Amino acid sequence: MSNSFSTPENLDPEAGFTHNPSIGQAANELRTAAGEKAREFVHAAENKATEFKERASARAQHLRDSANDQWEDTRVRARELHVTAEDYIRQNPTKCVVSALALGFLAGLIVRR
Numbered sequence: 280m281s282n283s284f285s286t287p288e289n290l291d292p293e294a295g296f297t298h299n300p301s302i303g304q305a306a307n308e309l310r311t312a313a314g315e316k317a318r319e320f321v322h323a324a325e326n327k328a329t330e331f332k333e334r335a336s337a338r339a340q341h342l343r344d345s346a347n348d349q350w351e352d353t354r355v356r357a358r359e360l361h362v363t364a365e366d367y368i369r370q371n372p373t374k375c376v377v378s379a380l381a382l383g384f385l386a387g388l389i390v391r392r
Contacts, residue, residue, distance in 0.1 A: 368375045
């Protein structure tokens, strides 16, 4: 009994197939179409990535500008508060010293417990 799978002719992947030009042509067309679709997919993915990057950059710049504006407003308010506090202390030095002593005394009592 002879095994038809063990002969060298049967190990050839193209053995038993006829070379029909239409099949080969169809395979080449299919390969070409698949390559074009793959290139279109890559191009579309690159466009989406670029669009996402641009949107993210714009949003990051907007947030950065907003944070800088808020920081500058905070700095201005802190300077105004500092000037106002200095003016009050200069106008009422006795009241401020007595208040500071009272707060220090209360803080000392709280820490001691």
